[in-house]
Amino acid sequence: MITPSQIADFNQNGYLTLPGFYDLQRQINPIQEVIHRLIGEVAARHGVTLSRPEFSHEDFDAGYLDLISVDRAYGGEVYDAVKQIPAFVRLLGDGRHETLMGALRPGSLPGIAAGGYGIRIDNPTEDKFRANWHQEYPAQLRSLDGIVLWSPLVPITEELGPVRICAGSHREGLRPVTRFDPRNPDKQGAYGLTLWDEAAVVNAYEQVAPLSAPGDLIIMDFLTLHESGANHGDRSRWSMQFRYFNFLEPTGHAHGWSGSFAAGVDFASIHPELVVSDPS
Numbered sequence: 001m002i003t004p005s006q007i008a009d010f011n012q013n014g015y016l017t018l019p020g021f022y023d024l025q026r027q028i029n030p031i032q033e034v035i036h037r038l039i040g041e042v043a044a045r046h047g048v049t050l051s052r053p054e055f056s057h058e059d060f061d062a063g064y065l066d067l068i069s070v071d072r073a074y075g076g077e078v079y080d081a082v083k084q085i086p087a088f089v090r091l092l093g094d095g096r097h098e099t100l101m102g103a104l105r106p107g108s109l110p111g112i113a114a115g116g117y118g119i120r121i122d123n124p125t126e127d128k129f130r131a132n133w134h135q136e137y138p139a140q141l142r143s144l145d146g147i148v149l150w151s152p153l154v155p156i157t158e159e160l161g162p163v164r165i166c167a168g169s170h171r172e173g174l175r176p177v178t179r180f181d182p183r184n185p186d187k188q189g190a191y192g193l194t195l196w197d198e199a200a201v202v203n204a205y206e207q208v209a210p211l212s213a214p215g216d217l218i219i220m221d222f223l224t225l226h227e228s229g230a231n232h233g234d235r236s237r238w239s240m241q242f243r244y245f246n247f248l249e250p251t252g253h254a255h256g257w258s259g260s261f262a263a264g265v266d267f268a269s270i271h272p273e274l275v276v277s278d279p280s
Helices: 004-013 024-045 064-070 072-082 086-092 095-104 136-140 198-202 250-254
Strands: 015-018 110-112 118-122 146-152 164-166 217-221 237-246
Touching: 004 015, 004 095, 024 064, 024 072, 024 086, 064 072, 072 118, 086 237, 095 110, 095 146, 095 237, 136 146, 136 237
Parallel strands: none
Antiparallel strands: 015 217, 110 237, 118 237, 146 217, 146 237
């Protein structure tokens, strides 16, 4: 499933791409089918008539942009609903994820970050919910030693905005953050966290943006700097995220594997030394 050379690449670069990791027919298609149905259910609940073609795996999200053009809040309902799809939850607990964690972190005791899994929906030209350059740990906590499992439900093109990664950035440890994004002051919680001296930090690394397709898996270290690409396409970018962490890592062990924003915990209460209170 993963070779010694791939493990070495991950340790060096902080990320790894595994093409065709998931079985499309058995694991991905059932999720797409239910998403299609849920878009219709949310529309029906609000009396919105959608004119859309019959279901296909290529266009499973047909009608979604029409739905949110009526009321953006309806997209929030879809967002909350899709993470409760049984086929998605089954994929979250795929035993191969534990095997990957064990291969990348020998001797670890893997856990699933509660509140750290879901299906992102990044809409065209919408920036409010786009994740800035960040490390996963400040938003998730749990453990310094963890991995993000990222997999698309649509083919990721340059226009749709692939995830951007600073290769090798995990080796420099935790970075200070501020609570405020001056480019978008409406961002709150984890979305509002901004790297201190962001431009200088990210420009010090080679930046990569791997393209991917449904079934592919991109793995990132919890400390690897990455950001959501800007979506300039004509459809939403749908992607799945799972986060696994190591119960045995000392920092997480010391704070009881506390969750962060999704668990109602402010990162500053755990790591006040890493939050710059005055971004000016």
